[in-house]
Amino acid sequence: MQVRLNLGRVQLDGVLELPPGAKSTVVFAHGSGSSRLSPRNNYVARVLREAGLGTLLFDLLTGEEDRDYENRFNIDLLAERLAAATGWLLGQAGDLVSLGYFGASTGAAAALQASVERPEVRAIVSRGGRPDLAADCLGSVRAPTLLVVGGRDEEVLMLNRQALARIPAEKGLIVVPGATHLFEEPGALEEATRAAASWFGRFLE
Numbered sequence: 001m002q003v004r005l006n007l008g009r010v011q012l013d014g015v016l017e018l019p020p021g022a023k024s025t026v027v028f029a030h031g032s033g034s035s036r037l038s039p040r041n042n043y044v045a046r047v048l049r050e051a052g053l054g055t056l057l058f059d060l061l062t063g064e065e066d067r068d069y070e071n072r073f074n075i076d077l078l079a080e081r082l083a084a085a086t087g088w089l090l091g092q093a094g095d096l097v098s099l100g101y102f103g104a105s106t107g108a109a110a111a112l113q114a115s116v117e118r119p120e121v122r123a124i125v126s127r128g129g130r131p132d133l134a135a136d137c138l139g140s141v142r143a144p145t146l147l148v149v150g151g152r153d154e155e156v157l158m159l160n161r162q163a164l165a166r167i168p169a170e171k172g173l174i175v176v177p178g179a180t181h182l183f184e185e186p187g188a189l190e191e192a193t194r195a196a197a198s199w200f201g202r203f204l205e
Contacts, residue, residue: 003092005058007084014058014085016092017049023097024122024204025054025089029082029114031105031128032072035059040183044102044127044193051197053204054096056089060110075133078110083117090120097205098122101143102196105181108147109133112167116140123203125196128153128181131163138163144170146199148192150179172199 005012015036018025026048030038036057045055060081065071086099100123103111108129115121116137124145131138131147145167149157157175164173174195179188 003058005085005088007081007088010062010081012059012062012081012085014056016054016056016089017045018054018093019049019052022052022054023095024099024200025056025093025096026100026102026200026204027082027086027089028055028057029060029078029101029103029107029111030057031103031107034104034107038104040127040189041102041104043189044196047193047197048102048200051201053100053200054093056085058085060107073106073133075106075109075113078106079113079117079134082107082110082114086114086118086120096120098203100124100200100204102127103129106130106133112141112145113137115143123200125199126160127192127196128156128183130156130159131167132159135163135166138166139168141167142169144199144203146172146174146195148174148176148195150181150183150185150188151175151177152179153181156181 101111108126
């Protein structure tokens with residue numbers, strides 16, 4: 001279902017899908033230069049819905065904002081939008097029991113930072129994320145956090161290992177062998193998605 005999120009000063013386009021009986025929803029935070037139409041995130045969302053979870057994919061920036069490249073790396077702004085979208089979602093579907101965040105690239109940093117403000121978030125999954133960009137808040141993260149990184153994405157893997165050590169919540173790191181940053185190799189995205197579905201299945205009601 002196409003939706004428009006009214007977040008006060010801005011309105012952002014999104015897609016909200018709630019399977020019958022869904023009590024938990026995963027909110028997606030896409031990476032730099034991407035959008036709610038990201039084929040990789042949409043694949044993950046489809047698998048999660050098949051597992052009975054709701055999904056919300058939305059644009060973190062307006063079209064005009066996205067043209068300013070610096071906004072794509074403004075983690076404070078992205079986290080603020082994600083937290084506001086979480087409040088919007090709870091207003092639309094107040095019977096939700098719990099929420100999860102799925103972040104990719106810079107969106108993962110936004111997810112970690114926003115989760116500190118939103119206690120409703122009970123699980124976070126980062127795929128090829130940059131949790132190091134949320135360094136100032138890593139010590140305050142309380143939601144169980146799974147970092148999924150490609151084995152050939154060596155610099156990002158190093159940054160994820162360093163960030164993981166600073167997160168006090170229950171946490172995990174899965175390295176997908178042979179995968180690069182975008183998980184474009186055969187079977188790589190499927191493996192990352194299985195890990196995400198398992199993590200959300202464990203922590204979301």
